[in-house]
Amino acid sequence: MQRTTMDLWVGLFVMAGIAALMVLSLKVGNLNVYNPSQSYILTGNFENIGGLKVRAPVKSAGVVVGRVTDIQFSTQTYDAIVTMSMDSRFIFPKDTFASILTSGLLGEQYIGLAAGGDEDMLKDGDKIMKTNSAMVLEELIGRFLFDKAAED
Amino acid sequence: MFRHALSAIQNIGHRVIEGIWRLGHASRFFILVLLxxxxxxxxxxLVIRELYFTGVLSLIIIVVSGLFVGMVLGLQGYETLQKYGSESAVGTLVALSLVRELGPVVAALLFASRAGSAITAEIGLMKATEQLAAMGMMAVDPVARVVAPRFWSGVISMPFLAAIFSVMGVYGGYLVTVVFIGVDEGTYWSQMQSAVDFRFDILNGFIKSCFFGVAVTAIAVFEGYDAPPTAEGVSGATTRTVVTSSLVILGLDFILTAFMFRGVS
Known part of the structure; x- marks a missing residue:
């Protein structure tokens, strides 16, 4: 085979490979929405995180604005410290409310942020003061039974 | 009776020593190729010429198998997921299984049987017909002239082939679930995009395919260079390339997965 034809085919092959990698990162992986290189860190203490896992999304109004990067247990306050990496395009007021929610009936758990009305904004390394724990099914049932018993 | 038992133990010992000796020989050859x-x-x-044979000529089988693997994944995933009313997650299922596991592994298995066996047969036959010895006579180093370009062409083409396989699979799944069955197109892509992470899934899959490329081509060039210079020897070496590299791919995949996705749900 001619040398130039072979070069052409190899060039096409390499271009197809790079195009496939681009499609994987942009179309399948959606690299452009959430770029971890431009991010800031927030933490929050939760009484109970339920089934929250590392890499769970942080959403506000349903839009992914960050991800959970670390979950630790604190022996000082005996609750969970959740570290979140937030997209730096989105900033939130100081009195933002963070709660652990579930997507769908049996879906994965995520952190939902509801913005407050404070003038000051949360900065890198800040701690979200207002948090709401995950719903635990047994506690819900227990509370329900307790209320029923109180009614009677 | 006692002698039989003894010879059986001897046989095991001989095989173990032989295996370790061969492993050491292969490692030294690998370092020689790198040097x-x-x-x-x-x-x-030289590398571009080999890229044509290992990469471009493997494209057909990679594209077709990727498409069909994705279609089957979409079909079976849909069948199971719709029982639980979560057929919207079919895009996630197809993309994650392809990008993390099936893309690199199946592409590497196909690559081993399509390109690896060809490399072994070619080098083995060059050795059997004494072309390698002739090169040595002309002060051309056969390792630098014949083996190294083939090794690098395999290392370069493997990640590309794996990426093409994954993309074809994702579009195969799209074809079956969205076009034929009628899952919502927006759901298919958006569920996939929210679940697939660039660093954890795509980059790790890419790293996996790089490892597989090195392993498959290193085995292929070693088996070819080490083949007994007979017709029987070359055919045996070609078979060993496919069998050994398939086993190495699967074992390596398990080890890499254990390291990469540990603690990640």
Whole structure:
């Protein structure tokens, strides 16, 4: 085979490979929405995180604005410290409310942020003061039974 | 009776020593190939010629199998997921299984049987017909001139082939679930995009395919170079390339997965 034809085919092959990698990162992986290189860190203490896992999304109004990067247990306050990496395009007021929610009936758990009305904004390394724990099914049932018993 | 037992133990010992000796021989050969790779970087035309044979000619089988694997994944995933009313997650299922596991592994298995066996047969036959010895006579190093370009062409083409396989699979799944069955197109892509992470899934899959490329081509060139210079020897070496590299791919995949996705749900 001619040398130039072979070069052409190899060039096409390499271009197809790079195009496939681009499609994987942009179309399948959606690299452009959430770029971890431009991010800031927030933490929050939760009484109970339920089934929250590392890499769970942080959403506000349903839009992914960050991800959970670390979950630790604190022996000082005996609750969970959740570290979140937030997209730096989105900033939130100081009195933002963070709660652990579930997507769908049996879906994965995520952190939902509801913005407050404070003038000051949360900065890198800040701690979200207002948090709401995950719903635990047994506690819900227990509370329900307790209320029923109180009614009677 | 006692003598039989003894000879059986001896046999085991002999095989173990033989295996370790061969492993050491292969590692030394691998290092030799790396040391003599300078020529193939200086004369990159040699690598491009081999890229045509290992990469371009493997494209058909990679594209077709990727498409069909994705279609089957979409079909079976849909069948199971719709029982639980979560057929919207079919895009996630197809993309994650392809990008993390099936893309690199199946592409590497196909690559081993399509390109690896060809490399072994070619080098083995060159050795059997004493072309390698003739090169040595002319002061051309056969490792630098014949082996290293083939090794690098395999290492370069494997990640590309795996990426093409994954993309074809994702579009195969799209074809079956969205076009034929009628899952919502927006759900298919958006569920996939929210679940697939660039660093954890795509980059790790890419790293996996790089490892597989090195393993498959290193085995292929070693088996070819080490083949007994007979017709029987070359055919045996070709078979060993496919069997050994398939086993190494699967074992390596398990180890890499254990390291990469530990603690990640």
């Amino acid at each position: 003599k790779s300078g020529t193939s970087l200086r004369r990159f035309g």
